[in-house]
Amino acid sequence: MRRIFLLLIGIFIAGCLVLPAVVSGAAFVDPLDRPAVKVKNPARAVLLDVTLAGSRIVAVGERGVIIYSDDSGTTWKQANVPTSVTVTAVCFPSPKNGWAVGHAGIVLQSTDSGETWARKMDGVTASKIIFDAAKANAGMKGPDDEASQLQLSNAQLFVDDGPDKPFLDLYFKNDQEGFIIGAYGLIFRTQDGGNTWQPWLDHTENDGGLNLYCICAGGSSYYITGEQGLFLVSTDDGNFFKKVATPYIGTFFDAVTAATGDILLVGLLGNAYWSSDQGVTFNKTEVPNEVSFSSAIRLEDGTMVFSNQAGVIMASYDNGRSIKVLDVPRLGPLSSIIQINKDTLMSVGYGGAIPVKLPAKGSQEKGGQK
Numbered sequence: 001m002r003r004i005f006l007l008l009i010g011i012f013i014a015g016c017l018v019l020p021a022v023v024s025g026a027a028f029v030d031p032l033d034r035p036a037v038k039v040k041n042p043a044r045a046v047l048l049d050v051t052l053a054g055s056r057i058v059a060v061g062e063r064g065v066i067i068y069s070d071d072s073g074t075t076w077k078q079a080n081v082p083t084s085v086t087v088t089a090v091c092f093p094s095p096k097n098g099w100a101v102g103h104a105g106i107v108l109q110s111t112d113s114g115e116t117w118a119r120k121m122d123g124v125t126a127s128k129i130i131f132d133a134a135k136a137n138a139g140m141k142g143p144d145d146e147a148s149q150l151q152l153s154n155a156q157l158f159v160d161d162g163p164d165k166p167f168l169d170l171y172f173k174n175d176q177e178g179f180i181i182g183a184y185g186l187i188f189r190t191q192d193g194g195n196t197w198q199p200w201l202d203h204t205e206n207d208g209g210l211n212l213y214c215i216c217a218g219g220s221s222y223y224i225t226g227e228q229g230l231f232l233v234s235t236d237d238g239n240f241f242k243k244v245a246t247p248y249i250g251t252f253f254d255a256v257t258a259a260t261g262d263i264l265l266v267g268l269l270g271n272a273y274w275s276s277d278q279g280v281t282f283n284k285t286e287v288p289n290e291v292s293f294s295s296a297i298r299l300e301d302g303t304m305v306f307s308n309q310a311g312v313i314m315a316s317y318d319n320g321r322s323i324k325v326l327d328v329p330r331l332g333p334l335s336s337i338i339q340i341n342k343d344t345l346m347s348v349g350y351g352g353a354i355p356v357k358l359p360a361k362g363s364q365e366k367g368g369q370k
Helices: 004-016 123-141 146-161
Strands: 047-053 056-061 066-069 087-091 098-102 107-110 118-121 167-172 178-182 187-190 212-218 221-226 231-234 252-257 263-267 272-275 293-298 304-308 313-316 334-341 344-349 352-357
Touching: 047 352, 056 087, 056 098, 056 344, 098 167, 098 178, 123 146, 178 212, 221 252, 221 263, 252 293, 263 293, 304 334, 304 344
Parallel strands: 047 087, 047 334, 047 344, 087 167, 167 212, 212 252, 293 334
Antiparallel strands: 047 056, 056 066, 087 098, 098 107, 107 118, 167 178, 178 187, 212 221, 221 231, 252 263, 263 272, 293 304, 304 313, 334 344, 344 352
């Protein structure tokens, strides 16, 4: 989640990480249709997201690379993936069944805990789904209905542009029900385990088509964050996402909820805001530096932990009211973190997959960032 800053870096250095994949004179194969390249050292590939499939760690990243570890990150294996486009986010609602999304509108599914992946949707199919839904709606409402005609016109643009829009995050409530979100306000919903997808653009208050970066759940509510301070809330099981005003006009890359129901939004330049009433009111959080956040999670004990683009890991022990730098080694630019056991995180980013030992609760660096 919150990974775009890594993509350009990854493109630049990816050639140093992979085995030769181009044969002189070979016909060009679209990355969308070309299997992921095999990497020399899977744990050092540029990785953009990480999650757990039961006790297995699964991470995804550049050029379709998906890797997994069954020993807390000591050793890694590379999964079989049918595409070599960048994979941006991964989610396992159950230990066996997982989903991943990425560039070119790719949607992948695994039913074996991340060892093999199958292509379930791409940008071409996604655009067609949007167009077909808009065409049906316009046909039902007639040519004089301006709103449906505008919707149809916008849908045609998705088709004309081709598969150039990435999905950036996803959330699955269980093996059957889930959402995927992305650039230009893209959002789809499935209620049958990915057999069919419904375009959900007209179920969100995002008329400007702003990029959507994070989707998460807290209690019975769903939350989506995006650019220009966008914050969408659904209190009806995802049927409609209502726009909630925030005091910040920059991008929110991630969000994390507390057990109390409080929510914390984090984004550009170290900006963070917490709310205890689903966004009716917001309060600015004290943050030790002005570096953009890249990831936010809640640990088993309720502690909120964050990473940023400078490779710094931070924590909040008061449900997001204040954030302190943790006394752990500083890493390269980070894109995502996950808790893998009681006292260890797995971080992923520019430097690959790196475990991080958590200090004693409350430990922090004096003076903020070293």
